[in-house]
Amino acid sequence: MRELSEVETVGVVGAGTMGNGIAQVAATAGYDVVMRDIESAFVENGFDAIESSLSRLDGKDALDDDPNAIRERITGTTDLADLAECDLVVEAALEDMSVKQEIFADLEAVTDDDVVLATNTSTLSITTIASATEREDLVVGLHFMNPVPIMTGVEVVTGEKTAPAATAFAHAFAEDLDKETWESDDKPGFVTNRVLMPWINEGIRAYDEGVASKEDMDKGMKLGTNVPMGPLELADHIGLDICLDASETLHEELGDRYKPAYLLKRKVAAGDLGKKTGAGFYEYE
Numbered sequence: 001m002r003e004l005s006e007v008e009t010v011g012v013v014g015a016g017t018m019g020n021g022i023a024q025v026a027a028t029a030g031y032d033v034v035m036r037d038i039e040s041a042f043v044e045n046g047f048d049a050i051e052s053s054l055s056r057l058d059g060k061d062a063l064d065d066d067p068n069a070i071r072e073r074i075t076g077t078t079d080l081a082d083l084a085e086c087d088l089v090v091e092a093a094l095e096d097m098s099v100k101q102e103i104f105a106d107l108e109a110v111t112d113d114d115v116v117l118a119t120n121t122s123t124l125s126i127t128t129i130a131s132a133t134e135r136e137d138l139v140v141g142l143h144f145m146n147p148v149p150i151m152t153g154v155e156v157v158t159g160e161k162t163a164p165a166a167t168a169f170a171h172a173f174a175e176d177l178d179k180e181t182w183e184s185d186d187k188p189g190f191v192t193n194r195v196l197m198p199w200i201n202e203g204i205r206a207y208d209e210g211v212a213s214k215e216d217m218d219k220g221m222k223l224g225t226n227v228p229m230g231p232l233e234l235a236d237h238i239g240l241d242i243c244l245d246a247s248e249t250l251h252e253e254l255g256d257r258y259k260p261a262y263l264l265k266r267k268v269a270a271g272d273l274g275k276k277t278g279a280g281f282y283e284y285e
């Protein structure tokens, strides 16, 4: 297995909300990064998000390096073959098992045999993703939180066949990005989403049943339980499609107590996915 001290270039698959954040924090820590998405417009959107985040952080004196130098360490591509030289790959594409399995099979073909392949999945089984490869011992969950440059926690998830060395490597890499880690076994939703998704769905259901206005729903949870965002705001922030995908996986694996809220499904069907589309439970500029 390639050691962390040998890692110079990190591949990131997906340039969306999480992928561009992971690319940014890896480049901020000094790694060269190759960020891949399926269309160049998505790669460009990823760079736009990185540039505005870096400039915000620079404005707060939160960067040790010049933001342009950090940005220059990231290369964008639509060609998976450009990840061939990477010493570690973190996948942050769609929350869909068949998409992830296809990506992992392709990653195994283009990268060296000793390269760790990590997934940022919120809820899907690391073991099942890994089974698409012959490199199951080097597949591990590296679950960053949103927004990646701000949130300090990373959940490391061990699949059935993940080697202890790959788990240790995942912790060490996250710590090198200035994050703190905790570890979860490969069970649906891991620690965070297993507990968070029913909370979000209950907030949506309670709002839909007229318990309170959406503002009071969020305000009540913030002031009443000392969380930074209420369930509706947080769902918009995560992305309603991501919440629905995660809830459906939990529902399928763990039963009816994880059933997604009807209004969540309706919003996703309407294309109102939260902040990223300009509308979810709230409207955004």
Ligand SMILES: NC(=O)c1ccc[n+]([C@@H]2O[C@H](COP(=O)([O-])OP(=O)(O)OC[C@H]3O[C@@H](n4cnc5c(N)ncnc54)[C@H](O)[C@@H]3O)[C@@H](O)[C@H]2O)c1
Pocket (backbone or CB within 6 Å): 013, 014, 015, 016, 017, 018, 019, 036, 037, 038, 039, 042, 091, 092, 093, 094, 095, 096, 099, 103, 120, 121, 122, 123, 143, 144, 145, 146, 237, 238, 239, 242
């Ligand atoms: N949004 C969150 O709060 C959050 C938090 C933690 C983990 N996650 C997980 O991170 C992953 C990405 O979520 P996101 O919120 O960034 O989604 P997103 O929709 O913002 O971005 C996903 C990106 O992946 C790209 N993509 C799709 N297929 C691809 C492929 N074959 N190769 C390369 N890129 C591909 C899409 O074009 C899109 O740009 C998901 O697995 C999600 O569950 C999300």
